[in-house]
Amino acid sequence: MADSSAQRAESHYFTHEPPPKDLKTNTTLARAFITRHADEGRRVVLVTSGGTTVPLEQQTVRYIDNFSAGTRGATSAEYFLQNGYAVIFLHRQFSLLPYSRHYSHNTRSFLDYMKEENGQVVVDQQHQDQMLRVLRQYTEVKRENRLLILSYVTITEYLWNLREVAQLMRPLGPKAMFYLAAAVSDFFVPQDRMVEHKIQSNEEFLQGAGASGGGNTKPPAARTEGKRLVIDLEPVPKFLKQLVDGWAPEAIIVSFKLETDPSLLVKKAEYSLKKYSHHLVIGNLLATRKWEVVFVSALDGEKWIRVPTNRRTKSFSGMPSLVGSADQLTKKDIEADDSIATEQGIPRGEPAVEIESLIIPEIESMHTKLIEQAEARARAS
Numbered sequence: 169m170a171d172s173s174a175q176r177a178e179s180h181y182f183t184h185e186p187p188p189k190d191l192k193t194n195t196t197l198a199r200a201f202i203t204r205h206a207d208e209g210r211r212v213v214l215v216t217s218g219g220t221t222v223p224l225e226q227q228t229v230r231y232i233d234n235f236s237a238g239t240r241g242a243t244s245a246e247y248f249l250q251n252g253y254a255v256i257f258l259h260r261q262f263s264l265l266p267y268s269r270h271y272s273h274n275t276r277s278f279l280d281y282m283k284e285e286n287g288q289v290v291v292d293q294q295h296q297d298q299m300l301r302v303l304r305q306y307t308e309v310k311r312e313n314r315l316l317i318l319s320y321v322t323i324t325e326y327l328w329n330l331r332e333v334a335q336l337m338r339p340l341g342p343k344a345m346f347y348l349a350a351a352v353s354d355f356f357v358p359q360d361r362m363v364e365h366k367i368q369s370n371e372e373f374l375q376g377a378g379a380s381g382g383g384n385t386k387p388p389a390a391r392t393e394g395k396r397l398v399i400d401l402e403p404v405p406k407f408l409k410q411l412v413d414g415w416a417p418e419a420i421i422v423s424f425k426l427e428t429d430p431s432l433l434v435k436k437a438e439y440s441l442k443k444y445s446h447h448l449v450i451g452n453l454l455a456t457r458k459w460e461v462v463f464v465s466a467l468d469g470e471k472w473i474r475v476p477t478n479r480r481t482k483s484f485s486g487m488p489s490l491v492g493s494a495d496q497l498t499k500k501d502i503e504a505d506d507s508i509a510t511e512q513g514i515p516r517g518e519p520a521v522e523i524e525s526l527i528i529p530e531i532e533s534m535h536t537k538l539i540e541q542a543e544a545r546a547r548a549s
């Protein structure tokens with residue numbers, strides 16, 4: 169087979185960017201987890217979650233980061249588990265985790281849920297029911313060994329882990345799913361253009377222009393010039409192509425597309441689906457992502473999933489007026505669109521609905537159809 173440009177980019181990236189120290193441990197854990205669930209005939213989903221960092225120095229003091237807290241990934245992982253999947257949760261270290269997310273990254277400390285009684289720590293009365301429910305779910309998942317938690321920090325750590333785990337998931341065929349909710353950096357500092365030490369801001373202590381070597385004659389990608397910090401990042405190859413064509417060719421692949429401009433969302437999601445020929449792109453706007461998403465797939469075309477107005481979760485950064493603004497196709501009154509979710513039997517005036525509780529059952533039924541199609545193809549050949 170001819171060496172495609174995507175293959176060349178992959179080979180260049182992984183030759184020049186060293187693997188993380190815990191990669192071997194992660195692959196050992198992932199291999200055992202996948203083998204067990206493959207033997208039991210279970211579906212396995214790799215959920216990626218949180219943002220990747222871009223270090224500017226080898227002994228990293230400064231790095232570029234993004235906004236993602238890992239809410240989408242951690243919440244989705246819970247609903248996949250609830251729907252019977254085994255979940256490999258590849259997340260940014262210290263971002264939200266399934267189950268514990270209910271008591272972290274909040275305006276409240278987890279200690280606010282507790283009190284002292286007769287020298288013992290107990291959960292206070294008003295939080296008993298919810299915490300008991302979450303604890304039971306978590307304990308059950310742990311007992312069944314259906315959740316494997318792996319972590320990364322940098323873009324390179326993320327990509328090495330993704331590639332290794334994807335290749336391990338191959339024997340699962342179409343029972344493997346990738347749910348790529350992480351916010352992945354598009355630009356980075358290659359190792360051979362990265363200075364070793366902390367970039368100095370004081371002109372009297374400026375270092376020489378030396379990066380770590382490797383024959384690259386370009387100046388360091390992040391450096392000071394006079395009083396200015398200059399950052400000249402290089403593109404990260406789009407590895408979705410390699411995931412679809414090479415690392416896990418039979419797996420079901422769900423990617424996310426994040427935009428801030430409503431007029432671009434659906435077009436960019438369609439473009440991504442066409443370019444990578446995978447199964448589903450979930451488009452979301454930064455300002456409305458907790459209340460609506462759009463599914464773009466070859467199977468079902470464009471389909472909006474929306475939480476009814478009276479069931480939306482609170483969001484400090486969210487902008488309710490933008491709900492429906494990217495829905496170019498129907499342009500209908502979104503208030504009238506409550507039927508999308510109420511059809512599923514959610515009564516009005518009940519507690520807030522997490523949009524992931526609507527997303528995951530849709531994906532599960534799409535997964536079932538795709539497995540059936542794959543089985544029919546296998547029988548016919």
Ligand code: PMT
Nearest residue numbers: 236237238239240348349351352404406407408423424426
């Ligand atoms: O964590 P939260 O605060 O809840 O936020 C959730 C979210 C908004 C981050 C999530 O819902 C989301 O949209 N994640 C994907 C954002 C993103 O990285 O989009 P993108 O356009 O950069 O990438 C599109 C796809 O290409 C992604 O699935 C990614 O895995 C893939 N990609 C990206 C960069 C890269 N170099 N190679 C890739 O293959």
